[in-house]
Amino acid sequence: MLASVALLVLPLLAPLAAAVPSEEANAYHLEARATHSKTGWYSYGCYFDCYDGMNRYLPYKAYADAGNNPDKCTAACAAAGYAYAGLQFGQECWCGNDGGEGLGQTTSSKDCGMRCKNGASCGGGCRNNIWGKEKPSNNGNGNGNGKDHNKGNGHGHGH
Template sequence: MAFLLSPILVLFFLADIFSEVKAQNPNPPTAFSGFPTVGSIVNDWKFLGCSTEIDGRALTGKSYSEDNMTIDSCQEFCTKNNYMLAGLEYGRECYCGRFLQPPAGYIYQKDCNMPCKGNEKQMCGGNSRVSIFNNTQFKGPSALKTLPDSTWTYVSCYMEPLYGRALSNLIKADDRMTVPMCTQACQGAGYAYAGLEYGRECWCGADKSPDLEDASDPQCAMQCDMPCGGDANSICGGRGAISIYKDSAKTSQKMRRHHGNDHGDYHDYGHGPINADIGARKGRFVKVVRRSPDGTRQVEREERVSL
């Protein structure tokens, strides 16, 4: 004979299980407050720690400041601008980025001790200290690698050279720019290469300039990180960085190297194993000192950035 539980006993049994589960998994917080624990997650944002600030900024993406600053408003701003990291400083400053620029690094957590101007229960960095948060669900725009029904294919993201241009001809600039718009324009003009920059510029050339530095390395001073004006899901270069495509149906022609005679001894060692020093300068360049591949020499050059 089967043993049957009364409805009342079943309800007591389920209530006991529910209360135990709730005790083990309390409701998650809806906002960061006080000094968050490193690794804690609120609304998919993970607190990475308190970082030192550096010349040129620990986070080099878009930024803003206001007297109503909160952690939440900064995170929302960085998400809208397609950045996975949000950093807060001096209680009222918000910085975005995709990586922590060396030599910035995490230090004692409670050095980030300035209350946010818009919410005194939250800490928004400190004096030359940045509270860094990571969007664990970030899915930003990416390079459009293939174009359906097209002979154009993605090559890579490159830093614009210090002298000359990666591609020689600016064909058009349009706030509604897309990758197909640019490749079709270059194809119509008879060029084998197309490049997109600043989210709205379309450059073309018979060939790309030689010795370009690949900017796919996240340690590069410049990144292809700007969404296309006409397609928010695709990347159209960046500030001083260009997304280059090639028409496989055309045979490219070699271009002359655009370095003057006074730079004939210049040799670029790429990104090397060590990025020894990056210091901000006035204007559109930063001075970058890199070690040679064998680590015996340092090579200094200037690279374009938006300051």
């Protein structure tokens, strides 16, 4: 009897299983959301920064230091009253509050391939490895607040 009920119910459940996104498809986003710094901030991933070579999505430069790392940068941004920290060009720490302007356009983690001395990602040229105070929402773009975080074309110059 139980086997016959299972044979009737299983075909009805198959479409539901197909509608659930696989963890493999969301591995990048799941990995980013699972990471947090010692200061309690969360990794948002890699973003373009300088959209016109001068203006930046995270406008406040906290410091440039060869000893840069996520814990140091998030602590500096928190102390200055900012909600987001961006590690860029290996040694730079940039901060901002988003202000509706966005964090930049998401890009491949390979674009944030410069390493901090402790081995963590320290961004790249005009590329921020972004950390935020709040856990990112699972809205698919990694920005955590549902706003459109794409401004400009992401083809800035400089670092």
